[in-house]
Amino acid sequence: MEGFVLPNETHVTWTVMIVLYPYITGLVAGAFIVSSLYHVFGLEQLRPIARFSLVSAFAFLLFATVPLLNHLGSPERAFNIMITPHFTSAMSGFGFVYAAYGIIVLLEIWFHYRADFIARYESSRGLVKSIFRIILLGSTVRTEATDRVDHKLVKVLAGIGIPVACILHGYVGFLFGSIKANPWWSTPLMFIIFLFSAIVSGVSVLIFLYQFVHWLRRAKINQVTLDTMARFLWGFMIVAVVLELMDVLSIAYEQTEEWAILKELITGKLWYTYVICQLLICSLGPFVFLSITTLIRLPRRWSNGLIFLSAVLLLTQVLLMRWNVVIGGQLISKSYRGFTEYLPGVFAKEGLIAAATIFIIPFVLLWAFDKIFPFFTPDESQEGTPDAV
Amino acid sequence: MSEKHDMATRRRFLQFALFNTAGLCVGSLVAFGSSDDSASPSGPDDLSRFDWGFIVDTTRCIGCGSCVRACKIENDVPDGYFRTWVERYEIDEEEKVHVDSPNGSLESFRQDYVRSKHIVKAFFVPKLCNHCRNSACTQVCPVGATFHSPDGVVLIDREHCIGCGYCVQACPYGCRYISHSLGTADKCTLCYHRIHRRLETACVMACPRDARICGNLKDPRSRIRRLLHERRYSLLKPELSTNPKCYYIGLDLEVK
Numbered sequence: 001m002e003g004f005v006l007p008n009e010t011h012v013t014w015t016v017m018i019v020l021y022p023y024i025t026g027l028v029a030g031a032f033i034v035s036s037l038y039h040v041f042g043l044e045q046l047r048p049i050a051r052f053s054l055v056s057a058f059a060f061l062l063f064a065t066v067p068l069l070n071h072l073g074s075p076e077r078a079f080n081i082m083i084t085p086h087f088t089s090a091m092s093g094f095g096f097v098y099a100a101y102g103i104i105v106l107l108e109i110w111f112h113y114r115a116d117f118i119a120r121y122e123s124s125r126g127l128v129k130s131i132f133r134i135i136l137l138g139s140t141v142r143t144e145a146t147d148r149v150d151h152k153l154v155k156v157l158a159g160i161g162i163p164v165a166c167i168l169h170g171y172v173g174f175l176f177g178s179i180k181a182n183p184w185w186s187t188p189l190m191f192i193i194f195l196f197s198a199i200v201s202g203v204s205v206l207i208f209l210y211q212f213v214h215w216l217r218r219a220k221i222n223q224v225t226l227d228t229m230a231r232f233l234w235g236f237m238i239v240a241v242v243l244e245l246m247d248v249l250s251i252a253y254e255q256t257e258e259w260a261i262l263k264e265l266i267t268g269k270l271w272y273t274y275v276i277c278q279l280l281i282c283s284l285g286p287f288v289f290l291s292i293t294t295l296i297r298l299p300r301r302w303s304n305g306l307i308f309l310s311a312v313l314l315l316t317q318v319l320l321m322r323w324n325v326v327i328g329g330q331l332i333s334k335s336y337r338g339f340t341e342y343l344p345g346v347f348a349k350e351g352l353i354a355a356a357t358i359f360i361i362p363f364v365l366l367w368a369f370d371k372i373f374p375f376f377t378p379d380e381s382q383e384g385t386p387d388a389v
Numbered sequence: 390m391s392e393k394h395d396m397a398t399r400r401r402f403l404q405f406a407l408f409n410t411a412g413l414c415v416g417s418l419v420a421f422g423s424s425d426d427s428a429s430p431s432g433p434d435d436l437s438r439f440d441w442g443f444i445v446d447t448t449r450c451i452g453c454g455s456c457v458r459a460c461k462i463e464n465d466v467p468d469g470y471f472r473t474w475v476e477r478y479e480i481d482e483e484e485k486v487h488v489d490s491p492n493g494s495l496e497s498f499r500q501d502y503v504r505s506k507h508i509v510k511a512f513f514v515p516k517l518c519n520h521c522r523n524s525a526c527t528q529v530c531p532v533g534a535t536f537h538s539p540d541g542v543v544l545i546d547r548e549h550c551i552g553c554g555y556c557v558q559a560c561p562y563g564c565r566y567i568s569h570s571l572g573t574a575d576k577c578t579l580c581y582h583r584i585h586r587r588l589e590t591a592c593v594m595a596c597p598r599d600a601r602i603c604g605n606l607k608d609p610r611s612r613i614r615r616l617l618h619e620r621r622y623s624l625l626k627p628e629l630s631t632n633p634k635c636y637y638i639g640l641d642l643e644v645k
Contacts (some may be wrong), residue, residue, distance in 0.1 A: 006516075006563035007471045007493035013554040013567055073552015073572035077532075080551055086533035091555050180629055181525060181561035334563045335476075336645050337488055339449070 003338025009324035010343070012330045012342040015350040016323075020358060022172045022194065023201065023322045024064045029169035030202010032057040032105065032161055034229070039158035045228040051112060052375040053206050058105045059362040059369070066358050067099065071350060090175050097171060101164045107158040111150045116373055118142045145231035169198040176325060183258035183267065183336075184329040189247045201235045201318035207311040209366070211304065213376065223300065227293075230307045234290035237314055241283045244321070261336045269331050269339050274324045282317030286310035426609070439540035439609065441579055441634070442606040442613055444622070445515050449600035450542035452477055452513035456495035458594030461495065463580060470566040471495075472577040473517040473592055478643055486643050491524035513603065514644050517592070518543060518564040518577035519625060519633030526556035526565060526576075541606070542579050550574055561626050562633075579603065606634065 001012070011147070031053045037043045037048035046053075069075045079147045082095035121132035121140055133140065176185040207229050248266070251253025251259055266274060289306040292298065298306070331339045344353040367373075452475050460466060460473045474493035480486050483506070491498065520543045527535045527543060534550035537543055550573035557565045557574060568575040582588035584603065595599045604613030614639075623640040624633050637644070 004476075004488040004490070007474045007490055008557075008566045010469065010568070068553075071553075073554070073567050075552065077549070077551045080532040080534075080549060084549070086530055088527075089529045089531040089555070091529065091531035091553065116414070176554075179525075179558050181528075183560055268424075322585050330438045330558075334561055334645075335488065337486075378478050 001338065001341055003333070004110055004335055005090060005340045007336050009333050009340050011160045012327065014326055014330060015071065015342075016327075016344040016352065016355050017071040017358075019319075019322045019326045020067040020355050021064065021071075022169075022326070024060050024067070024359070024362070025169055025172050026194070026198030026201045026318060026322075027205050028057050028060040028101075028202070029058065029165040029195070029198040030200065030204075031204070031206055032165045034203055034206055034232075036158040036162050036165075037232075037315060039155050040162065043228070046225045047377065048222045048225045049206055049210060049229065052210070053202075054105070054109060055375070056206065056209070056362075056366060056370055057202075058109055061098075061102055061105060061293045062365070063358060063362045065357070066361075070354060070358070083370070086143050090171070090178050093171065097164070097168050101161070101168050101379050104157055104161045104164055106155055108161065111157065113155045113373065114139075114150050115142060115147065134199055138245055155269075158190045166195060170195045176329070181334060182332070183251075183262055184328045184332055185325065187251075189243060190325075191244045193240065193247065194237060196243060197318050197321055199236045200233065200240045200314055202297060203229055203236060204311040204314040204318070207233065207307060208315060209363075210376075211308045211311070213370075219376065221304070226304065226307060228309070230290060231294050232289075233310065233314065235316075237286060237290070241279075241287070244359035248302055258336075261332055265328060265332055265339065270324055273320055274328065278320040278324060282313045282320060286313045286317070289313075433588065436539040438605075438607060440606040441520065441541050441584060442604060443517065443579070443635045444602040444604075444613055444616055444638060445517075445635060446600045446602070446620075446638040447512055447514050447641070447644075449598045450475065450513040450515055451598055451600075452482055452494060452498050453597065454494040455595040455597060456515060456592035457493050457495045459591040460577075463583075463591035464578070466575075467568055470568070470575070472564075472575075473515060476514045476516060476644070478510075478514065478628060478641065479508050480510040480643070482509055487528075488513060488643075512641060514637070515592075516562065516564070516638075517635065519562055519578070519631065519635040520577075520579060522632035522634060524597065525629070525631055526544050526561040529555045529559040531555060538581070542581055542584075543576075544581060545574055545576065547571060547573050561629050561631060571616060630638070 035050045035053035035057065039045040049323060069078060072078060073219040079095075081092060082099075085092040085095070087093075094146065117136050118134055118140055121129060121136060124132060135329065161360075170191045176182075176194075177187055177190025179185045207226065210226065211221065212228075248262075286309075289310045293303045293306050295312075328341050333340060343362055344355070407480050454475055456473055457471065457475060460471075464472055466472050469494040476490045476496050477494070478486060478488050478490055485506075489498075493603075494547040520541065522541075524535075524543050526539070527537060527598070530536075530550075531553060532547045532549060534549055535543065535556055538548065550576065552567055552572045552598075553572070555569050557567060565574055580592075582589075583590055590601075590603050593603050602613055602616060604611040606613060608614065617636060620638045622636040622638045624636065625640075626645065627633075
């Protein structure tokens with residue numbers, strides 16, 4: 001505790017769970033947007049990663065609410081948010097936006113995988129066959145015409161999904177940005193900062209998994225796909241970081257009443273997590289690395305290594321950004337005269353082990369899904385790779 | 390013959406309709422027109438005649454902490470959390486401001502916060518929920534569990550609150566907390582169970598200096614209205630437009 005904090009502020013209300021929630025939601029939105037770049041905007045270079053990104057979005061989506069449920073004081077009443085929504089609250093739309101987005105992603109996956117489901121249905125017997133019949137909702141016929149309809153519907157759903165993904169994540173930013181009581185949160189830019197950081201984290205996690213899985217399997221990566229994703233990551237991260245800096249810069253330049261306490265926050269409590277780690281190491285580092293890989297021709301090994309490192313650093317950057325926003329904002333006393341403290345417990349209900357478990361489960365789910373329907377087939381990685389080494 | 394019969398039936402019908410309409414009109418007038426006056430003073434119908442407000446006279450508070458203790462006992466406030474607390478402000482000869490509120494002043498202020506410097510100005514400021522007219526906490530509650538009662542008190546429905554903590558974040562005054570035993574948000578109810586029965590709040594009862602006044606802002610003859618006309622007062626964080634109903638007499642610029 002530093003200076004004076006109001007007596008009720010000695011306990012931080014929103015814990016590491018609420019750090020994790022926008023982080024996971026960001027991965028959902030980012031991964032979905034990557035898949036849509038292929039499905040809607042026809043970026044052929046992203047084809048090998050399109051289906052993987054779509055399923056990743058769904059895997060993260062399934063677990064986005066888990067940290068929230070773990071955090072709620074009365075989780076058994078969670079559905080009140082949909083039964084009795086109070087529409088003056090920014091939070092009341094959550095259930096509906098989340099559900100709508102979940103349905104869109106689920107439908108898109110279904111149409112995307114219908115052909116694979118049918119193939120499995122036809123080649124299997126007994127119980128498995130029945131399961132696939134249920135998954136297929138009895139629609140087991142595949143012709144050229146059905147394929148055309150499936151593709152068209154995937155495209156339409158991906159198109160609808162883009163604004164919904166933006167709303168889902170931008171809205172998470174709005175939850176914080178609309179709290180006028182908190183000077184570190186209250187900014188109209190929060191909406192768009194969260195959106196861009198979401199895309200950065202989504203692209204980063206895809207690059208990370210794509211390279212990691214291929215390294216693990218000693219498989220050849222599709223260099224064009226990776227380079228395209230790295231270029232997108234470079235562009236999106238520049239916008240995200242500039243927006244974050246512009247926000248702080250404008251408050252600092254205006255020298256508002258809040259700046260006195262925010263300056264102390266940045267140079268004190270958040271010095272390491274915000275200035276050193278988030279800005280210097282995890283933003284400036286990837287910016288330099290990705291600038292090199294995008295602008296200068298390096299040996300493949302080197303450039304792929306730098307891309308991988310940048311993806312890991314940017315994943316950390318976004319996690320740190322969530323931490324610095326969610327926890328940082330709560331450290332400031334509403335008396336503007338001091339700072340409270342927060343250290344998550346390790347074994348606590350909302351501690352680090354619980355957070356790590358919730359974060360890891362979607363990856364396990366992806367691994368299990370890959371066992372049934374492999375994401376990366378050898379011929380896919382060779383497509384469109386004239387300059388792959 | 391049949392034409393005559395028709396005429397008679399029509400006449401009877403019109404008479405019937407006319408008498409009935411007149412009866413309904415007169416009946417309604419009697420039933421609803423006088424309802425305002427006939428309701429009993431403590432009945433639920435007269436809640437709209439009240440608008441509860443609060444005055445904190447910072448010039449009278451001596452920081453004894455009786456209000457905090459009374460509130461804790463009356464409302465079973467969990468340890469480490471406060472529905473009301475008292476802050477102490479001390480300004481030294483170098484114009485540095487020192488503020489403290491050890492354990493919300495539950496055990497009063499047993500020792501000087503600043504011992505080495507000469508104090509040129511000192512005062513106490515009790516705080517509690519401001520029961521804002523435009524309350525940020527009510528606005529952000531996603532399930533509508535926090536609401537304004539018809540008599541102007543911000544309350545929480547403990548059986549509906551999901552304990553998300555959004556209201557705790559939205560309150561600019563740090564008046565809310567999550568009660569871990571209830572799993573819901575909690576805060577000052579202005580002793581609603583007492584004021585509803587025309588009893589004073591626990592903190593008002595306990596204050597030995599008459600530094601706290603609770604009353605009906607809609608009653609032009611109430612003490613709270615008279616004091617607001619006689620004294621100069623201020624609000625906490627008026628720039629946030631929450632329109633608080635907790636009025637501070639003698640509020641210093643240093644208090645946020």
